[in-house]
Amino acid sequence: MSNLIEKGKKASAYQAVDENIDHSTKIIGIGSGTTIVYAVERLAERVKQENLDIQCVPSSFQAKQLLAKNNLKITDLETFTSIDVTIDGADEVDKNLVCIKGGGGCHLQEKLIAYCAKKFILIADYRKKSTELGQSWHNGIPIEVLPSAYRLVKENIEKLYGGNAKLREFTGSTLGKAGPIITDNGNFILDWIFEIKDDNSGYDWNTINTNIKMIPGVIETGLFIDMAKVAYFGNADGTVTKLNKCLRC
Numbered sequence: 528m529s530n531l532i533e534k535g536k537k538a539s540a541y542q543a544v545d546e547n548i549d550h551s552t553k554i555i556g557i558g559s560g561t562t563i564v565y566a567v568e569r570l571a572e573r574v575k576q577e578n579l580d581i582q583c584v585p586s587s588f589q590a591k592q593l594l595a596k597n598n599l600k601i602t603d604l605e606t607f608t609s610i611d612v613t614i615d616g617a618d619e620v621d622k623n624l625v626c627i628k629g630g631g632g633c634h635l636q637e638k639l640i641a642y643c644a645k646k647f648i649l650i651a652d653y654r655k656k657s658t659e660l661g662q663s664w665h666n667g668i669p670i671e672v673l674p675s676a677y678r679l680v681k682e683n684i685e686k687l688y689g690g691n692a693k694l695r696e697f698t699g700s701t702l703g704k705a706g707p708i709i710t711d712n713g714n715f716i717l718d719w720i721f722e723i724k725d726d727n728s729g730y731d732w733n734t735i736n737t738n739i740k741m742i743p744g745v746i747e748t749g750l751f752i753d754m755a756k757v758a759y760f761g762n763a764d765g766t767v768t769k770l771n772k773c774l775r776c
């Protein structure tokens with residue numbers, strides 16, 4: 528990964544932590560992926576320096592390991608159903624802060640901690656900022672499905688909206704596993720590659736999300752609509768572009 532991208536990820540994560548976490552923050556939701564690594568790094572630094580009294584709710588096995596490695600206190604949604612701030616990465620974010628998540632297959636638990644958060648914050652490098660979804664992210668919308676229902680979900684999504692809903696499989700060239708990727712929750716993932724409209728007019732993601740969720744066997748989509756309050760995009764020069772939810776839109 529290029530140094531400029533890493534610089535962008537780090538800048539967005541550090542600024543988000545610095546602007547949104549203070550002594551009044553007690554419970555923090557921690558997303559998954561590569562950008563969140565920098566947020567946890569900064570959080571650990573600040574806990575040490577400022578003696579912050581926080582507990583973190585991880586969104587995946589990876590996030591839990593990351594928190595443990597950084598000596599941060601771990602809790603869960605059975606203990607707390609209200610989170611002060613959740614910070615998470617994204618695969619693509621549009622102009623209305625609608626985003627695609629789940630490139631790492633963790634969007635089900637990520638959606639839980641986003642939903643429970645008083646403030647949900649996105650952190651990402653500059654490549655993730657788009658006007659309409661699908662402009663920069665070409666791997667589709669991840670949909671976690673019950674394994675036995677993957678074909679019926681695939682066929683019904685394609686019948687409703689076209690495109691191609693592909694079963695996510697391991698494609699690495701080294702050691703791995705033959706067949707589908709299994710999520711932390713024991714399910715499969717379909718990546719729905721939707722067609723981009725010629726006039727670039729975009730989609731009604733709310734309706735699409737609701738209709739996909741109505742298909743039996745769908746557990747959760749990677750579409751996060753009306754959830755994020757702010758997105759921090761780290762630029763290659765280390766500056767950060769902030770996009771706030773427009774309250775009048």
Ligand SMILES: O=C[C@H](O)[C@H](O)[C@H](O)COP(=O)(O)O
Nearest residue numbers: 560561562616629631632633
């Ligand atoms: O399932 C993975 C998550 O939704 C990630 O937050 C998302 O894929 C972004 O990851 P990264 O920070 O590595 O770009």
